[in-house]
Amino acid sequence: MAKQFRKILKSDKFIITAEIGPVKGTNVKKMIDDIEILKTKVDALNVTDNQSAVMRYPSLGTCLLIKEHGEEPIFQITCRDRNRLSIQADLLFAFSRGIENTLCLTGDSLKMGDHPEAKPVYDIDSVQLIQLIHNLNSGKDLSGNNLDGRVDFCIGASATPSADPIEPQLIKFEKKLKAGIDFVQTQAVYNLDELKRFVDYSRNIDKSVKILAGIVLLVGAGMAKWMNENIPGISVPQNLIDKLAKIPKGEGLSKGIEIAGNLIKRIKDEKICDGVHIMAIGKEEKVPDILKAAGILKI
Amino acid sequence: MIGQVKKPIEEILDYLDSKKKIVIYGCGGCATVFHTGGEPEVNEMKDILIENGKDILAAISPPFGEFTCYAPWSKKRMNSYKKQINDCNAILMLCCGDGLQVVREYILENEFGLTKSIYPATNPVGHMGGGPSLFREKCIQCGECELGKVSGICPMTQCAKGLLNGPCGGTKKDGKCEVNPDNDCAWVLIYRRLKELGELDKMREIIQPKDWSKMQRPRELEVEPLSLE
Numbered sequence: 001m002a003k004q005f006r007k008i009l010k011s012d013k014f015i016i017t018a019e020i021g022p023v024k025g026t027n028v029k030k031m032i033d034d035i036e037i038l039k040t041k042v043d044a045l046n047v048t049d050n051q052s053a054v055m056r057y058p059s060l061g062t063c064l065l066i067k068e069h070g071e072e073p074i075f076q077i078t079c080r081d082r083n084r085l086s087i088q089a090d091l092l093f094a095f096s097r098g099i100e101n102t103l104c105l106t107g108d109s110l111k112m113g114d115h116p117e118a119k120p121v122y123d124i125d126s127v128q129l130i131q132l133i134h135n136l137n138s139g140k141d142l143s144g145n146n147l148d149g150r151v152d153f154c155i156g157a158s159a160t161p162s163a164d165p166i167e168p169q170l171i172k173f174e175k176k177l178k179a180g181i182d183f184v185q186t187q188a189v190y191n192l193d194e195l196k197r198f199v200d201y202s203r204n205i206d207k208s209v210k211i212l213a214g215i216v217l218l219v220g221a222g223m224a225k226w227m228n229e230n231i232p233g234i235s236v237p238q239n240l241i242d243k244l245a246k247i248p249k250g251e252g253l254s255k256g257i258e259i260a261g262n263l264i265k266r267i268k269d270e271k272i273c274d275g276v277h278i279m280a281i282g283k284e285e286k287v288p289d290i291l292k293a294a295g296i297l298k299i
Numbered sequence: 300m301i302g303q304v305k306k307p308i309e310e311i312l313d314y315l316d317s318k319k320k321i322v323i324y325g326c327g328g329c330a331t332v333f334h335t336g337g338e339p340e341v342n343e344m345k346d347i348l349i350e351n352g353k354d355i356l357a358a359i360s361p362p363f364g365e366f367t368c369y370a371p372w373s374k375k376r377m378n379s380y381k382k383q384i385n386d387c388n389a390i391l392m393l394c395c396g397d398g399l400q401v402v403r404e405y406i407l408e409n410e411f412g413l414t415k416s417i418y419p420a421t422n423p424v425g426h427m428g429g430g431p432s433l434f435r436e437k438c439i440q441c442g443e444c445e446l447g448k449v450s451g452i453c454p455m456t457q458c459a460k461g462l463l464n465g466p467c468g469g470t471k472k473d474g475k476c477e478v479n480p481d482n483d484c485a486w487v488l489i490y491r492r493l494k495e496l497g498e499l500d501k502m503r504e505i506i507q508p509k510d511w512s513k514m515q516r517p518r519e520l521e522v523e524p525l526s527l528e
Contacts (some may be wrong), residue, residue: 129466172465
């Protein structure tokens with residue numbers, strides 16, 4: 001059941017992607033369950049690559065699982081763990097197995113993860129990675145050698161609309177646009193005015209790039225405060241934290257689903273951007289409930 | 300300069316475990332500035348090793364300005380201690396790894412024809428500038444300086460990820476780096492400087508992937524020798 005994410009990107013459909021975070025180990029059952037739950041309800045599943053610099057089942061392997069289970073994957077590639085040879089080789093393999101969508105990321109610092117003693121790579125950065133994929137798409141590797149067999153990747157990038165200071169981030173994003181991307185997925189947004197400001201900036205430079213707003217499912221006031229303090233570029237407004245704080249114990253998740261649903265509904269109804277990317281962080285099975293709360297899923 | 304810190308004395312004593320007769324050799328360059336191998340540290344090491352039952356055949360403290368890593372100087376210096384060096388079981392180097400290896404290869408092996416145990420007493424921690432008290436790593440000697448494109452602030456050194464095309468998403472609200480919140484985000488600093496210089500367009504130019512072959516080690520240079528007279 002090929003959906004052709006890139007065709008959807010070119011349509012007027014409100015785009016919905018969800019994140020799959022690979023497991024630590026080889027027990028892939030929960031991932032498969034999540035893939036089965038989500039596959040008819042989203043446009044593509046986006047797989048993190050050793051997220052938070054924690055070693056896990058690979059992004060590429062999970063993309064294959066998603067393909068095997070009939071959904072379209074987005075292959076997240078960070079520059080932290082692989083040099084330009086390894087990245088290109090993984091991309092060739094990915095395309096040969098029908099994985100055609102990419103999301104180009106820098107990668108969290110090793111210091112944040114569970115192997116802080118490892119040697120970081122960052123041979124290329126996210127902007128150069130976008131250029132590298134364009135090279136591959138044109139039949140050449142990064143050194144200009146011809147490829148035997150073509151690839152044709154759809155290219156995504158990330159952006160941080162709520163960063164402070166914002167301008168250095170916007171200039172970097174401008175480079176990603178200049179390098180050429182098909183879609184951008186943002187860091188979690190809660191302040192829709194900041195999202196609008198970012199969308200205006202992006203569309204002013206390139207109207208064709210589809211913008212997916214990042215939606216992180218909040219499960220309580222504690223998580224919201226933790227993200228505000230620990231994750232740069234995420235800013236949960238105080239009124240949302242207050243709402244979550246008033247919820248009786250055990251009901252934080254349902255409130256979080258309602259908050260995420262409302263955000264998505266507003267983004268869709270007010271046509272703020274082209275879609276959303278839902279990061280449920282371990283609660284992937286709740287994505288359908290979020291979509292119901294947003295009025296997108298009817299059943 | 301080569302920033303350096305002292306190794307734990309336990310590690311040094313472990314190296315010297317079966318060695319009785321020791322020559323200590325400091326450095327009048329970086330190791331003097333970083334208090335790892337100047338005269339006071341050489342004397343201190345001598346006392347510690349004597350307390351631990353070692354015979355110190357020589358404790359050499361080159362004067363300030365005499366870099367142990369510069370072979371013509373260390374050769375001249377070591378020539379006056381040739382007998383002690385010949386008699387010792389090990390040489391303890393209170394300097395960076397450059398100094399130790401210059402002494403091992405160019406002086407001991409090539410000049411004196413000696414194969415001697417030689418051990419480090421410091422941990423070098425980077426090429427650093429600044430002082431007199433605070434030193435910071437500023438340059439990774441990448442072989443192809445990019446400072447002209449980035450307002451004189453090296454992102455390969457100052458950015459925790461060495462990014463060449465702008466900040467990652469880890470810039471904190473105060474413009475600090477999430478990897479080490481004591482440090483400013485290199486790209487916020489570059490942005491501010493380029494803005495002040497009226498050259499913000501430079502930040503919009505995509506810097507191409509770095510030619511890391513210029514860092515293929517070991518690198519070497521051939522230069523016209525300096526006259527020391």
